Amino acid sequence: MTMDCLEDVLGLVAQEASALVDLLSEQDDQVLEKIFTLMDPSALEKIGSLVNKKERASAIVEYFKTSDHVACRSFFESIYQYCEEIPFYLETTLVSIAGYAAGTNFTHTSDNDDASTSQNVKRPRIDHLQRYTEALKVMIRENHARVTQAVVREIHLNDTWVYVKQKNPPRGKDRTLPPQSYLDSFEGEESDRKVSVESLLKTPGRILMLLGQAGSGKTLLVHCLGHSWSENTFPSIHLLFLLEFRHLNLISQDLSLKELLFLFYPAREDDDEQSTTVFDFIRSNPQKVCFILDGYDEFRGKLTNPTELRDITDPNISVPMADLISGLCSRKILPECTMLVTCRPRDVSDMFGSPGFIACELQGFDQSAVREYAEQFFRKKGEEFQKKAINLLMENRHFLSMSHVPGLCHICCVCVDYLFSSDGILEHQLPRSLTELYMQILMAYLKRFSGRGTCNENLLKMNRTKVIEINQLALNGLEKSTLVFTENEVSPELQEFGVRSGILSCVMLKHQDGSSGCGFTFMHLTMQEFLAALHLMTSQNFTERQLKKKLNLKSRWTTKIDPKTVFTDSLTLYVCGLAADTCTSSLILLKGSEGASAWVQKRQGAVHDVLRGLAVSASQTGPKMVEWCRCVYETQDAELAKAICSRPQFELRNIRLNIIDMDSLAFVTTAADQAICLDFGGCSIDLECLETLPSFKNVDHLIFRSRKYDDKFAEALSAFLSKLKSLQQLDFISSALTDVGAAKLSRALKDCPKITHLNVSDNSLKDEGMRKIVETLSRLPNILSILMGKNSISTEGIITLVESVAACTSLKELHVEYVNSFAFSRAIKRSAFPSHKRLTPWGEC
Structure with missing residues (x-):
């Protein structure tokens, strides 16, 4: 176990007892004699009466379980110095406990030259692993700082809850597998049992799917888990790799697992020995390794069915990305490693019932959490402004209901701030739907770019060309399953507009050749979906027939035969919301051409026609009916609601x-x-x-x-x-x-x-x-x-x-x-x- 410090060496003896017994039972009597010098005579007399070597080794370990910290440290030091064929993961644990720092010499005086020679061989291996681990922790912390730089509310993983959703038992041939004793007791319980996010990585060797809708905080939480690991919260995990599917989408060539890991978390430059040592550790000790894969719903591909995988067990073989990830999730590669994958709920079936698979679902904010978030968001605005803003957020039914999703809560706070921005007077109609909320957010971002004192109509007129261009970028991204855009895909003028307004964020990209570059993402996927819907409702390039094909209701039930769909959940909602009367004037301004009013109203009518057609369909299931109601709610059309x-x-x-x-x-x-x-x-x-x-x-x-x-x-x-x-x-x-x-x-x-x-x-x-x-x-x-x-x-x-x-x-x-x-x-x-x-x-x- 690699760690900077150890608070409980006695606890570690108990934790590694089985490995220590196996190791000591294989050593020569001369090695055991060295350890006997650390023990009391009364204990030695009892051990001397034991003939079986395994029993003697077990008695030694039991003795040090109840000894003091000084004796325990000497015990670890002696094992490290004298024992042969120490497992690599145990070797790193011993050197950490015994108190050696990377790059220093072993100072214990030895009368055995062979032992000294053995130390000199072990030391470089451990130094390589320790140096890489420390470098990995630094990279994880840097990524965490990037993700959390604008976070308003402090995250406490031990007080953030998920609900166990389901358990997939082994299927087919996997039914013959023995029970997995390392699964927590909550596996297989009813779906509403709560566990903390922190507890997810407390038990190694599991395959976990963290589910949540857009804006629920999945990415933020997994980066917090990574940071927590870097602070030694999960001692059973030696190495943790956090990868985002949005970055994996940029890789088109086949890669081996080793190439993938060192692409995003490189070993020291020109140090093949370090990368070889680290990967040897990963292969030999998969139970000490954790992979976090964030945003499967954003992955352009679909995990390959494990039954179709061939020659996948060797992690040195280069394979397509979908095969590589599937091999990890189905335990064909590093079968005892810990896997945590985040995605939307409907993609959970893609895990193919991997043994030990547990799905947990993130829940949204309750009212107390909304209030706490708002208090933090408005804390620098002054007490009077803060009180007025929080009262509006908590007393307005529409704001409060939309704020149950953490990401939407942030957007609601931005909207409230914008609404109160002009001399503290509420000048705009309060949004009643999600679409109206995002329209207000767009105005807030345009005002940030253009300066205060500009009305909504002028904001759209002044920035019409840029808004049309960024809308088109949003839709093109959705159609190509693209969330991260390279510098070549975004014009310099649009880069400036997007970043200055806050609509786009600049991110660092890692290309498949190992080089780094700058990329751009929308401030959130939901914002990209809204802007894409805005383009569909104002662009002459899309016919009404093409528009109608975009309108479909997504079921919340999942089946294994479902194809992996485009990762958008809300595009249809926003298209329906833009068909509301309150959005007509904004659409006309963006359309901008002669006859825009009639053209826009005709397009809005086409959306209403589609929804009326769905209303009379007898085939709509309950889940799709809920989605239909969501769409009608966005239109705020009572006559349309009456049809269903x-x-x-x-x-x-x-x-x-x-x-x-x-x-x-x-x-x-x-x-x-x-x-x-x-x-x-x-x-x-x-x-x-x-x-x-x-x-x-x-x-x-x-x-x-x-x-x-x-x-x-x-x-x-x-x-x-x-x-x-x-x-x-x-x-x-x-x-x-x-x-x-x-x-x-x-x-x-x-x-x-x-x-x-x-x-x-x-x-x-x-x-x-x-x-x-x-x-x-x-x-x-x-x-x-x-x-x-x-x-x-x-x-x-x-x-x-x-x-x-x-x-x-x-x-x-x-x-x-x-x-x-x-x-x-x-x-x-x-x-x-x-x-x-x-x-x-x-x-x-």
């Missing part, structure tokens, strides 16, 4: 819904001419998303079905049930509801007099929970049916239930857990249950 609500029920299954999704659903359902049923089955919904429920004006039936929905969820839901004025039916089924959650729901239902049907079947309710629900019936004058089957209610509890509901005049139907006929007869006789009411055991439903 011809279907009375929205079935949403096994997707994660965020606040913007919920706002979009509310916008669409509010436009309906009929009552709507929302059926959430297996969807992951953050509790703060439930705050949007009062906006669902026409929803009369809510269904929640999943073990994810527990007492905490029921409590959060209870706070808003009474605000759903149209609610008549509530199903909280096949969930994790207990008596505690039932009590919360019951209290809330007392303020919902329109409720006619209540279904709490297939939960974990007992007699107390049932009693709480029954007590609510007197406050529900319109209740017609109650379903309580498949719970844990006792026979006596069911009898009590039957007796209690018999007096409820409005109730027509009761479904309960299966009980025997004697119990039913007894209940009916005791309660005088009216014959016109239907009483059904669950087994007969």
Whole structure:
């Protein structure tokens, strides 16, 4: 283990105990005699009675586990000096613990010339590895500084959370593999279990996929992980390599793993011995190596199916980049290394179910995180400005919902700063959609370039040529799956405009010949998508037919047969948003030609036509319906929203819904001419998303079905049930509801007099929970049916239930857990249950 200092040498003895025992059991008696001189006579007497060499080695290690730090250090020093055939990774650990610095001589006095000769052979190898490791850490820190230079909010990896999403078990031939004992206990748990980002690298040897939508902070977090490694936070990882797919896209020739690593993290110039030593260590100790690959969704290719890989096991062989990365992820190359890949959620299937594969999903900001971020962003603006800006951000529903994504939170803060920039007076209409927000951001960047005191109309007129040029660059990049542009692809004038305005960022590039150069990226992928959409809506080069082909709804479900699509998630959203009336004037200014008004309105009409056509399609699945609602929400067209609500029920299954999704659903359902049923089955919904429920004006039936929905969820839901004025039916089924959650729901239902049907079947309710629900019936004058089957209610509890509901005049139907006929007869006789009411055991439903 290479490290600058060691805080717990005793802990290291325990950590490397197995390797130390194996090493000592292979040594000559003369070597063990040297170590015996460090031990107490009483311990030596016990060890002397052992005949088996492995047992003696084990006893030696056990002795030093409980010794002091001084004795432990001497133990490591003796092993390093006298032992032969020390594994390379253990050798680096020993030299670090024993206290040697790179480039110094071993100072322990030896009476054995062979030992001294051995030291002289070991020393250069270790020096090469130590020097490279230190240089690697410096490069990792420099990259971290570049990525975090404009970060507003300090990142704490131990307090940043991800949710374990899924586990892919071994498939096909891999089913014969032995269980991997190094996997953490959280692998295979339900997808909503939280773990810290820091914990992801605590256990080596795993393949991890870190999922998150654009702007969720994946790139920032992996660079923070790299920096944390450079500060010795992950002692089991000796070498860490962080590569970005956007840079790998620039490499067209085949490379070996060695060539790839030393291209981006080169060894000392003209030092082949160092690169050879380092790569030998990597090959011999893959469990000590970690690869972080950031942005698979930005990769122009698709990982090769491992079954199609040939001659890939040798890391010295040059292969296409997709094959090389696939070989690492499928454990055909360096099978025990740690892999962490970041991407968008829909690309998770490309991992082909690698053994030990774990997917974790980043979550967005909650309201407290939004406030904390805004406080940091506006801290230099003065207390009055800061307070006013934060109040706007927190009190405006649209700003707050969009701020749940960290990247969008930053953009919202920039927008708020821009809106208050003119004498502290809010002069512009507040954005109601993501597209309107980005239009304001564009104006803010143009004002940064042109200077203050310029109105929006003049900003677009003054910079029209440059905006058109950068829009075209954005679209060309998306069509070619390009995020990083070389100096030759961006004119000098556009470079100046883009960098000065803040739309473009300058980055250092590493070319495949090893040379470095300057490149340019958009300040964020979402900004590139918005500008590309702006070009589609204003360019004469695209016909309406071509435009319509660009409009497609992306499902949030993933399948293994899906081709890897272009890495854009929001292009369609922004095109739809630009079809809103509020964007018409800006599009006309950018179009700029005679007859621009009619041309722009015709193009906007074409977008609306496509969305109306999708509305009547019976093939739209729940996930695509959510995307459709997002698109309609961007247009802010209530008449268009009404078209989708011809279907009375929205079935949403096994997707994660965020606040913007919920706002979009509310916008669409509010436009309906009929009552709507929302059926959430297996969807992951953050509790703060439930705050949007009062906006669902026409929803009369809510269904929640999943073990994810527990007492905490029921409590959060209870706070808003009474605000759903149209609610008549509530199903909280096949969930994790207990008596505690039932009590919360019951209290809330007392303020919902329109409720006619209540279904709490297939939960974990007992007699107390049932009693709480029954007590609510007197406050529900319109209740017609109650379903309580498949719970844990006792026979006596069911009898009590039957007796209690018999007096409820409005109730027509009761479904309960299966009980025997004697119990039913007894209940009916005791309660005088009216014959016109239907009483059904669950087994007969």
